[in-house]
Amino acid sequence: MASSNITSVINEEIRQRKGEISTINRQIHANPELAYEEHKAHDVFVKTLESLNFQVTPHAYGLATAFSAEYGSGGRLVIYNAEYDALPGIGHACGHNLIASASFAAFLGAAAALKASGRPGRVRLLGTPAEEGGGGKLKLIEAGAYKGASACLMVHPGPGHNMPAPLRGVAFAPMLANVKMRVHFAGREAHASIAPWDGVNALDAVCLSYNAISMLRQQIRPYERIHGVFRSAGDRPNVTPADCTVEYYCRSATKCGAEVLWQRVQKCFEGAAIATGCEMRLEPINSYADLRFSRALCEAYVGAMPEGTVSLGTPADILAGSTDMGNVCYECPGFHGVFGIGTKEGQANHTKGFTAASGTEDAFERALECGRGMAEVGWKVLSDDAFAERVEKEWKEDMKQAAEGKAASI
Template identity: 35%
Template sequence: QITVLGTPAEEQGGGKIDLINAGAFDGLDVVFMAHPSQENAPYLPDVAEHDVTVKYYGKASHAAAYPWEGVNALDAAVLAYNNLSVLRQQMKPTWRVHGVIKNGGVKPNIIPSYTELEFYLRAPSMKDLSLLTEKVENCFKSAALATGCKVEIKGGANDYYNVLPNKSLQKVYKENGKKLGIEFISEDSILNGLSGSTDFGNVTFIVPGLHAYFYIGSDALNHTEQYTEAAGSQNAQFYALRTAKALAMTALDVIFKPDLLEAVREDFRQVKLKEEGQINPV
């Protein structure tokens, strides 16, 4: 049996996580998907991700007449941002922290009583993400302490897990793709590269998964106007259909080759153990 699932809100909110909680993946042996990119790869190390919204509450006052009566929430936001900039020296090369100040005050002559920041934290594993989150939250808390503001730190509804690789699925998909003329990037490029984050990572923690990437005929970068235009072109349809065929061929291999399915399940079991720290990586 083959099930086709559409995913709402992959970029914001984690639609696949809602599908997991609703039981949509229960009873499935493997799950496949493909994501457009600038290259063809059976896997890229998509990392774990945590959203955080930070709100500082101070006290408004006239900035010229009696500023000493105020408690400056913008100062707290700026200190928090600078604290994170200082933290970067002690961050691992694979960690990422990026964010914006969404609300910085109302008018220059009013001490801001409220500011809001939004940040994304990323790391290669959930374990690393937990360590990074603690360090970042300390940066937010110390800014509140220094300025006398109150701080509210709220995580997103769902964390995105890192995508777990499955070497057996990747090998078969790559073999099928080559039969269709797909040229894949090297293993070194895969291992040394970094990608974004996806709620498909959460899926790979409950069922063996394949998250491939495919070239669409353009060197434009994802999440740009140029890439949006390229993705809608007739040229991109050829590459998307070719990738779909490679996925379908891989699905047939899993269905009709019991030994392959057993290998896929064993890969899944081993990589889960590594992720949970129960065995040492080879």
């Protein structure tokens, strides 16, 4: 079929299924669920997809709140990630309801294109829980969810007030690698007044390490970040704290860079343990890789979106967090675009203002627009052999660059 006809098929399918997509969007936003607790989101997706006669696997890949829906056979495989976890206390302040909606729309559009063409190929909608710190995609990777994929695509909402009109989105925004670690200090209890000399103060180790890391921040690169919190720091002032725990994130432009930064931070903890006489134990949480990009996928997405509304690259301050989609990009060619929603100054991701903005009809319409664009890109991967070969070749070359510690950049 001609590309114009396929575009019409994609647009018509998404138009006809707007009601189902909107229902999912509203239900997820109105019922925020934390990492690995997204049972309502999981269930509404499974029920809706089954009603549309898709092959659906609930509780997929050993995760209670993951699902997988697929259409087609043979050929290449394109995956769309649907995120739907929320944040404690502030709900969908990262707009994962919109991510789920955009990926659902893209999946429906790409599946319709496959059906109309009669070509071989597979398109998969993957429900990916626990992006907000839970590392859900890491578990999916371990279970083989992305094995054999020719591309994986998703988009993420960001603050629209940072994007000058007519710009509404970017194809690639850098995201940092993130090494996450809990550090446990073990000392010895004592009565803080009667016999303080009998104690080994784990809180002192926490405070020494905190100050050492604060000094280290002067000596790190501009794009690197170190931040942490005290998880436990004693119970009563008159008892020498014997067991204290902190949690720290170390971010850098690449996986290699984040690991090197963590080694420097770890010395701060080790020094504090030696100085106070405490024992120290490290507990890895999960680590997110830096976000890599496929230039071919990015260029195709820009071409599929309304002219002038999406730029190829962006300054790092549009979104400079971390995501487990970075780990997926080390498994297969990846795309993680950003689209702006109607926020005001100070309403960036992870704020109550962003939660409100992510629930608006305008934000939903923008997510649908991104879904249409991703459907066209997915179809291009499935149907255009030369394009798919370019995507694969560029990804293999980029993996060599990543192994050398070089950051992705447009």
